[in-house]
Amino acid sequence: MSTAASAAPPTRERWERDVLEPALARSPERQVSFTTVSGREVRRLYGPDDVADLDYGRELGHPGQFPYTRGIHETGYRGRLWTMRQFAGFGAPEETNARYKALLAAGGTGLSVAFDLPTLMGRDPDHELSLGEVGKCGVNVASLADMERLFDGIALGDITTSMTINSPASMIFAMYLVVAERQGADWTRLSGTIQNDILKEFIAQKEYIYPPRESMRLITDVFAFCAREVPRWNTISVSGYHIREAGATALQELAFTLRDGIEYVQYGVDAGLEVDAFVPRLSFFFNAHNDFFEEIAKYRAARRLWAEVMRDRFGARDERSLKLRFHTQTAGVSLTAQQPYNNVVRTAIQALAGVLGGTQSLHTNSLDEALALPTAEAVTIALRTQQVLAHESGVANVVDPLGGSYYVEALTRDMREGARQHFDTIDGMGGMVAAIERGYPQREIAESAYRFQQAVERREKIIVGVNDFVAGDTTAIPTLYIDERVAEQQVARLEALRRARDGDRARRALDGLRAVAAGTGNTMDALLECVRAYATIGEMCDALRDVWGEYEEEPFI
């Protein structure tokens, strides 16, 4: 054994002076500074000094123990793997139904419904604003009849379903409940999620209908209804995904999303609900972007922050209120139209970050999604990517395998502190609804998006196949194409439905909904009657537009 190997290592200062500096003099680094995809500068090296004061019990905790930095399950994925849940929806309900059956047959373990823009915006397919949009970005569901087609032959009591729907979340949820009822499934045993997160719509994705405060009432009505009738349903998926896609940094995604979560809990409490009666059914949804370690730190910090805030700010006592559960989707915005096969690699790296961050469920994007909705073949590769991670890579065998990494722990801590500062700023504005009304998060995100684009433009950030390594791109891949026949069919069906239903019952139900909206009752009960009467999504949303009006954002650049 050489003496050099057996001697105690020199101090960091001595190493830097005697070893590092000469090395830098011989071969300088590639860049003056190195930053994450979010523009955060990272140091050359992280070591024991960076986490010397790390308090394991207070800051990390064992898996399944407060503050859950290392995960909410004692055994990580050794007990149960994450749910492989591929978001899907296009065209008419029966086409999407066939895709679901194929995904379940290929080993998918949950369903996730993508609706088209008319449905998401509460418009019937024959409305003038639905022109060209029917069935394009998701499946068109205009009434209970479409919901029955969507889940035909799929037993809702046996699967979990996630539905990405926000402004008309209660209307779509009511349709789902009535389908389940008709299948003979017990509501108390139904399990799944509605996104139902309107704050991130105002902040980022902009699929809002009603003003913020009225929108918040729909959500607290769902909290109260589910606590009473559908206790295993996740009433909201507080989403950072869209905030990130709109251009936010990892830290902004974390901070705005958790602050949204705080806002929902506050509104629930203000509506008279007990914290521990509804908070356990709140879930989260994060993005998985390209910067591997930054993403993992984000998920770990999220769990810690939520546990601390629920305990200290709201006095939650039920463990389930403290445990942040989340879904992850890989970053659609990172996919490139150029050299599309490279997207398989990006998605795999992002998915791995989600898994190492301890996600409860995962959607992996398909390689063709910068071009169109994915083909069945592309979706299968995306699902197989998750299966390779789960069954071949070994990463699911150990709980929080990056815990204790100098870098990951330092980043996790930075993320938490940064998010706390954002919380203070937003609290100072009077909360998230007030911050949204003055355009604060919207402007912060637009600023980050522009800065990132400028960095790409200056080639400070390299995107393979886009601003470097571009030669030889002649790849043409097959893509899914949705034509206007879907719209014609959905419009014809809607006209037939309006003729066939009991028109008086539908009218009375919609009047009942208006009355509840103008008063104080729970909108869910009124919506269930509308759905049973085959009122359409446009009619239900219009009834509330009549009472509450519509929201319009002040455009800004």
Added chain:
Amino acid sequence: MRKIRVVIAKPGLDGHDRGAKVIARALRDAGMEVIYTGLRQTPDQIVAAALQEDADVIGLSILSGAHNSICPRVLELLREKGLDDVLVVVGGIIPEVDVPALKAAGVAEVFPPGTPMQQIVEFIGGRARARLEAV
């Protein structure tokens, strides 16, 4: 010569405005006068904005697949109002197979995902300046 005037619009039901806003800022930073219409504008509203703002250029941002219905309608309305010389460009997720028909309908250029901002600025700058000089 006055500044080039650009109306950036988000037609249809989609609210994903990241691209529209980034491009609007890039054009403004390049010295153009940029008017952003905001979300969910009908073809009528977009053409009315172009008329009112004396726009040289309309930039449409469409990611939802509604381009085949929306773009020809905007161009038709422009012709009706005698604004045939307004340059119309489209950015977003537009399948390649749809591009020839859009161009035949009068769209000057389609910018797919990943197009450098500089390329868009130069295209619009060059074509719109030619129009201004012709006026």
